[in-house]
Amino acid sequence: MPFNKLYAFFNKHRRAAANDNHATDLPYRIVTTCRNSEVAKLEELMRKLLSAYNVTYQGNQPAVQAHLTSITVEVMCSVRERGGLVQLVTRLAQEISVRSVRWESIPQRSARAVQAKPASRAAHAATALPA
Structure with a gap:
């Protein structure tokens, strides 16, 4: 009997944690x-490896050197899924045409900073009007 209560307790909290998974997703940038000649191949590899993740942005642009391109991908994932991002970065670093790979967390703005921005624009616009 006590085991049934424990099983029900943990099962209920496991389902609740699974439902809150998207609320705890954090943004990361890779x-x-x-090389320019290998962009299509690497984008396809990244698309395959990131198929299980919520990709919010993907793009490429020329790098500082003329023959290189930077591919940027922004991903939302939970702390549990972060191990997969480590494996992705490790896998990309093994490619011959890759010169560098970095991944970083993207800091989120606080609600106060977002609210202060429109207020400061309105104050600036009000002072710019002729009297």
Whole structure:
């Protein structure tokens, strides 16, 4: 009987944690620099490896050197899924055409900073009006 109560308790909290999973997703950015000729191949590899993640942005742009391109991907994932991002970065670093790979967390703005921005614009616009 006590085991049934424990099982029900943990099962209920496990379901609640699974439902809150998207609320705890954190943003990460992966930047890969590679040769121009290999961009399509690496984008396809990244698309395959990131198929289980919520990709919010993907793009590429020329790097500082003429023959290199930077591929940037922004991903939302939970702390549990972060191990997969480590494996992705490790896998990309093994490619011959890749010159550098870095990944970083993207800091989120606080609600206070977001609210202060429109208020300061309104104050600036009010002072710019002629009297």
